[in-house]
Amino acid sequence: MQYQLYTYMKILIKLVLIAFLFISCSTDKKPNSNFFNGVNKSEKKIAFNTIALDTVVFDPIESSYNGFFDIYKNEINFIDQRFCWIFTFDKDGKIQSQNLGQGAGPNELDTGFIDAYKRLPNGKHLFMGSVFDVHIHDENWEREKKFVMKWNLTKAGWEINADNLDPDEQRLYSPHYENFKIQTNSNNNVYFTVEANHILFNKYYTKEYYDMSRIFADLDLESGKVKSVFGRKSREYLNYNYLGAYDTFDYVMDSKNQMYVNHPIDSLIYVYNDEHENIYTFGNAGKNMMTNYPEFNSQEIDGIMSIYQNKKPNTSYYTDVKHIEEKDIFFRSYHKPIAEGVDGLQIYKGNVLVADVDVPKGFKVAGYIDPYFYSDAILEEDELTLKAYKFTLPNIE
Structure with missing residues (x-):
């Protein structure tokens, strides 16, 4: 809908800039094996085949x-991204409060659009906007701090060339707005998703991008500095040439500061410790996955958008993950071809797949309020209502 169009416009602007300046490059740096050497703990023990969804209006x-x-x-x-309102409801959908909104006042938010939001472990509210802007409000929604994040730019843009291209150079990266997400650990360290859009290092023209590019940034809220970029894309990408339309990924963190990373074309979920080491993997392929992923290497914007609009919807790929730690339940959503009319939801108890069920298109799990799991918001363009699905699960040993 409107938000998807907004995201596509951001992508288009980046691609136009790249298209004017395209040059190929090469590098001999190798990825760190610690990102992919964890033991595979995948198990499968199907306990049920459907879930009953109720609708909350x-x-x-x-x-x-x-x-x-x-x-x-x-x-x-x-989180109303466009108007910057935060509406709080109880578990039955009854409105409790309305906060913030666009503006420069102490209880308002002066970003044009909320690209990402996270409640910090200390109860404060963290927002990120579209121009590297970061906003922190306290538990009562009053502005506490705002800043533009500071990147460690060791080289000027014109100094970067094919001979000295370093994948750790922060100048190569920007927030990955196509699926932007903030996560925090128990120490209030903040991580967010990034992508490389440099003319020498990007997803549409550089094969080395899939092998070498970093996928996360580590932000220090005290100094406002981006401390590092880290992480790697799944090695599954190396079986292809250019899969720019499948470059997004999703992740969550738990109370042990472990990070669970889910790549769209990889059936495995990678679990990392706070040293960014892959300690184990788990995961099973979705049902009847259509993996005829269209490869695309071109400067033509029309061709890129055709992949997004016409070809990608007819394939299968993993999308969102959600970890309900208190129940030891892990959800992974995946997209099925449009013709099927439904998507898939995998349900894991720990690392054991206990169900793989059909769900409505676009379904993903937002969280848990005893005794129900809730989906993310159902937003219909022609229907100015806010809805969600809720459901329960059988006892799983």
């Missing part, structure tokens, strides 16, 4: 209806 609100849910304790918060 939320109280009416004045909203752009561009946004997402964030579930915190017993609250369901709808």
Whole structure:
């Protein structure tokens, strides 16, 4: 819908800049094996084949209806990305409060668009906008701090060339807005997704991008500095040449500071410790996966958008992950070809696949309020209502 169009426009702007300046490059640096040498703990023990979904209709609100849910304790918060309102509901969809909104006041948010949001472990609210802007509000929604993140730019743009290209050079990277997500660990360290868009190092023209590029940034909230870029793309990408339309990924973190990384073309989920070492993997392929992924290496914007709009929807790929730590349940959503009319949801108990069920298109799990699991917001363009699915699971040993 409107948010997808907004995201595509960001992608287009980047691609136009790249197209004017395209040059190929090469590098002999090798990826760190620690990112992919964990033991595979995948198991499968199917316990059920369907889930029953009930629909929750939320109280009416004045909203752009561009946004997402964030579930915190017993609250369901709808983050209105366009108008910067935060609507808080109870588990039955009854409105409890409305906060922020665009503006320069102490209880307002002066970013034009909320690209990402995260409730910090200390209860404060962290927002990121579209121009590297970071906003922190306290538990009562009052502005505490805002800044533009500072990248460690060791070289000027014109100094970077094929002979000295370093994948750790922060100048190569920017937030990965196509699936932008913030996560924090127990020490309030902040991580966010990044992608390389340099003319010498990008997903549409550089094969080495899939082998060498970093995928995360580590942000220090005190100094505002990006401390490092790290992580790697799945080695599955190396079986192809250019899969720019499948460059997104999703991840979550747990209370042990472990990071779970899910790549769209890889059936495995990679678990990392706080030293960024792959300690193990788990995961099983979705049902009847259509993996005829279209490869594309071109400067033509029309061709790139055709991949996104016409070819990618007819393939299968993994999308979102959610870890409900108190229940030891891990959800992974995956896209099925449009013709099937449904998507898939895998349900893991620990590292054991216990169910792989059909769900409505675009379905992903937002969180848990006892006794229900809730989906992310259902937003219909022609229907100014806010809805969600809720469901329970059988006892799983």
